[in-house]
Amino acid sequence: DQQVKQNSPSLSVQEGRISILNCDYTNSMFDYFLWYKKYPAEGPTFLISISSIKDKNEDGRFTVFLNKSAKHLSLHIVPSQPGDSAVYFCAASVQYGGATNKLIFGTGTLLAVQP
């Protein structure tokens, strides 16, 4: 049962344009949503997050939007740069046993920013 879904395995964008990466989820108990960026042969690095009580969070060129009614979130990168080319993972956090949270990851979207 895939609780976090990224339906687009890849996305190609021109440098300077907007990149929009999408993520859908099924579990209403998720309390935080996160985006991670991953280069080949490296561990994912945290990019930006949003609480389930918010609908938008912005950090520089990165903005995450959350639509709870649609169980959908998106990551906007404006303007896109070639260095943004990487796999982007959407993740959702759920409390587990009261003392722990665990992250459920999507399958990732490979973003290629063309110069």
Next chain:
Amino acid sequence: SQTIHQWPATLVQPVGSPLSLECTVEGTSNPNLYWYRQAAGRGLQLLFYSIGIGQISSEVPQNLSASRPQDRQFILSSKKLLLSDSGFYLCAWSKGVWAFFGQGTRLTVV
């Protein structure tokens, strides 16, 4: 500041051989620790997590096991590797919502 170390970076092992991957965290105490696997073309699958020494929870039935002998040490093991165990293994730690990952181990079972 906190750092996480994971080794080795690359490993090629024959089918049926044992496995031991080690992960250590510095700069924090009593972290939650996780092992994830990224199989080819797949997302990050949570394999094990631990909230304390000797406390291990398994997320999926598999050929692997995990142990936490010390507060900041997390070990992933197998007695006999299968071809399907090939993948990219990631250790992570957290003390809240955000998890921080090691550099990963590329395991190829041949």
